[in-house]
Amino acid sequence: xxxxxxxxxxxxxxxxxxxxxxxxxxxxxxxxxxxxxxxxxxxxxxxxxxxxxxxxxxxxxxxxxxxxxxxxxxxxxxxxxxxxxxxxxxxxxxxxxxxxxxxxxxxxxxxxxxxxxxxxxxxxxxxxxxxxxxxxxxxxxxxxxxxxxxxxxxxxxxxxxxxxxxxxxxxxxxxxxxxxxxxxxxxxxxxxxxxxxxxxxxxxxxxxxxxxxxxxxxxxxxxxxxxxxxxxxxxxxxxxxxxxxxxxxxxxxxxxxxxxxxxxxxxxxxxxxxxxxxxxxxxxxxxxxxxxxxxxxxxxxxxxxxxxxxxxxxxxxxxxxxxxxxxxxxxxxxxxxxxxx
Ligand SMILES: [Zn+2]
Ligand SMILES: [Zn+2]
Numbered sequence: 001x002x003x004x005x006x007x008x009x010x011x012x013x014x015x016x017x018x019x020x021x022x023x024x025x026x027x028x029x030x031x032x033x034x035x036x037x038x039x040x041x042x043x044x045x046x047x048x049x050x051x052x053x054x055x056x057x058x059x060x061x062x063x064x065x066x067x068x069x070x071x072x073x074x075x076x077x078x079x080x081x082x083x084x085x086x087x088x089x090x091x092x093x094x095x096x097x098x099x100x101x102x103x104x105x106x107x108x109x110x111x112x113x114x115x116x117x118x119x120x121x122x123x124x125x126x127x128x129x130x131x132x133x134x135x136x137x138x139x140x141x142x143x144x145x146x147x148x149x150x151x152x153x154x155x156x157x158x159x160x161x162x163x164x165x166x167x168x169x170x171x172x173x174x175x176x177x178x179x180x181x182x183x184x185x186x187x188x189x190x191x192x193x194x195x196x197x198x199x200x201x202x203x204x205x206x207x208x209x210x211x212x213x214x215x216x217x218x219x220x221x222x223x224x225x226x227x228x229x230x231x232x233x234x235x236x237x238x239x240x241x242x243x244x245x246x247x248x249x250x251x252x253x254x255x256x257x258x259x260x261x262x263x264x265x266x267x268x269x270x271x272x273x274x275x276x277x278x279x280x281x282x283x284x285x286x287x288x289x290x291x292x293x294x295x296x297x298x299x300x301x302x303x304x305x306x307x308x309x310x311x312x313x314x315x316x317x318x319x320x321x322x323x324x325x326x327x328x329x330x331x332x333x334x335x336x337x338x339x340x341x
Contacts, residue, residue: 001016001017001018001019001119001120001121002014002015002016002017002119002120002315002316003015003016003017003057003115003118003119003120004057004058004059004118004119004315004318004337005017005055005056005057005058006044006045006054006055006056006057006058007054007055008047008054008055009044009045009046009047009054010045010046010047012045012318012319012322014315014316014318017057017119019120019121020121020122020123021123022068022069022070022123023123024070024072024125025070025071025072025073026070026072026073026125026126026127027069027070027073027123027124027125027126028066028068028069028070028073028076028082028123028124028125028126028129029066029067029068029069029121029122029123030063030064030065030066030067030082030084030121030122030123030124030129031064031065031067031120031121031339032062032063032064032117032118032119032120032121032122032339033063033064033065033081033139033142033338033339033340034062034063034064034139034140034141034142034143034336034337034338034339035059035061035062035117035118035143035336035337035339036061036062036143036144036147036309036334036335036336036337037061037321037322037325037334037335037336037337038060038061038147038173039172039173039174040052040060040112041058041059041060041111041118041322042322042325042326044056044058044111044112045058045322046326049112049262050262050263050264051109051112051113051262052112052113053112053113056111056112056115056116057111057115057116057117057118057119058111058116058118059110059111059116059117059118059119059337060086060109060110060111060112060116060117060146061086061117061143061144061146061147062083062084062116062117062118062122062142062143062146063081063082063083063084063132063139063142063143063145064081064082064084064122064142064339065079065080065081065082066078066079066080066081066082066129066131067121069126070126072126073126074126075126075131076126076129076131080131081131081132081133081134081139081142082129082130082131082132082142083129083130083132083142083143083145083146083291083295084110084117084122084124084128084129084130084146085128085129085130085146085149085287085289085291086109086110086111086112086116086117086128086146086286087101087102087104087107087109087110087128087286087287088104088107088108088109088110088114088125088128089101089102089104089106089107089108090104090105090106093105093106099288100288101288101289102153102285102286102287102288102289103285103286109286110122110124118315118318118337120315120339130145130291130292130295132145132295133299136298136299137295137298137299140309140312140336140338141298141305141306141309143336143337144305144308144309144334144336145291145294145295145298146287146291147173147174147177147308147334148177148180148181148294148297148298148303148305149287149290149291149293149294150174150177150178150260150284150286150287151174151176151177151178151179151180151181151182152177152181152287152290152293152294153284153285153286153287153288153290154174154178154181154235154258154260154284155178155181155182155185156288156290157258157282157283157284158233158235158256158258158282158284159256160181160182160185160187160233161185161186161187162185162186162187163186163187163188164182164185164186164187164188164232164233165187165188165189165190165225165226165231165232165233166178166179166182166187166188166189166190166231166232166233166234166235167189167190167191167192167222167231167233167234167235167247167250168182168189168190168191168192168207168235168237169191169192169234169235169236169237169238169243169246169247170191170192170193170236170237170238170239170243171191171192171193171195171198171199171201171202171207171210172193172198172237172329172333173308173333173334174237174260175191175193175202175235175237176201176202176205176308176333177308178235178237179191179202179205179206179207180205180206180302180303180304181293181294181297181303183206183302184297184300184302184303187233188208189206189207189208189209190207190208190209190210190211190221190222190225190231191207191209191210191211192210192211192212192213192218193210193212193213194212194213194214195329195330196212197330197331198329198330198333199211199212201307201333204307205304205307205308206304209221209225218246218250219246219249219250222250226252229252229253230250230251230252230253230255230277231250231251231252231255232251232252232254232255232256233255233256233257233258234247234250234251234255234256234257234258235257235258235260236257236258236259236260236261237260239259239260239261239262239263240261240263240265241265241266241267241268242267244257244259244261244267244269245267245268245269247259248269248273248274248279248281249273251277251279252277253276253277253278254277254278254279255277255279255280256279256280256281256282257279257280257281257282258282258283258284259281259282259283259284260283260284260285307333308333308334309333309334309335309336310331310332310333310334310335311324311332311335311336312335312336312337312338313335313336313337313338314337314338314339315337315338315339318337321335321337322335
């Protein structure tokens with residue numbers, strides 16, 4: 001079978017590998033049909049993903065059709081279309097036993113720490129497989145369930161409910177997925193970016209207010225929109241030392257701030273800035289089994305994967321697809337890889 005293989009940074013090839021086979025009774029084998037490219041795939045390709053190990057078959061956003069099931073599998077059948085959760089956890093550590101397998105102390109992510117989904121066949125445990133009715137969700141959008149689950153996790157960590165007001169800093173794919181899940185939960189969302197085309201897409205997908213922070217002072221926009229109170233929920237998808245400082249400054253008393261960064265940049269924040277407002281600051285990583293919420297919202301037509309995806313490339317041109325994402329942050333959002341042409 002063919003797979004997208006990163007031998008070392010900037011060395012990407014389409015290689016021939018042996019097809020994986022089911023080895024345990026709880027496993028499911030899928031033929032991968034669609035994948036999509038994430039910032040972390042780019043990070044592995046460019047050597048900037050600090051969590052990745054090489055050599056690696058990349059890809060953690062993917063879905064396909066079930067072609068075989070182990071003897072103990074009950075909830076998934078051959079012929080089912082499904083999305084695959086890339087989180088692999090131990091089930092025994094503190095995080096796992098307290099309901100946070102997405103930050104398991106021996107966490108592995110498919111496509112980052114072990115071989116991923118950008119290859120023609122994968123084998124995965126049944127509890128990571130989420131069957132999808134393709135009458136309701138077109139098969140080409142199976143791969144976008146995972147990126148939307150990142151947005152669902154953020155909303156869950158910030159406990160976003162109807163009437164909440166959010167500031168989502170950054171209008172890339174993660175910002176858009178956070179915004180659409182928040183809108184589905186009944187929130188009002190302000191989004192920022194430096195690129196007008198990305199803000200236009202955010203509005204098209206449902207953002208209530210956008211601020212181009214290259215032209216407009218964000219603090220002023222937040223004060224004006226909230227009568228000087230500050231924002232109840234702030235999600236930082238820009239993830240620099242500076243953006244985190246700004247998030248803390250713009251949050252209202254009793255507000256919640258969500259961080260998503262994986263970089264090493266530090267921030268300078270005084271404890272008083274957190275204490276005075278009794279802020280809740282939470283990290284959000286991957287997703288804690290949020291696929292069912294995303295599938296339900298997609299079935300209800302509350303998400304726009306068709307607007308999230310901007311280009312499609314065949315598997316054999318995966319390298320061009322990655323380059324496309326890197327070189328066109330203005331026009332590209334999610335670039336998909338189709339395995340069947
Ligand atoms: Zn991703
Ligand atoms: Zn664990």
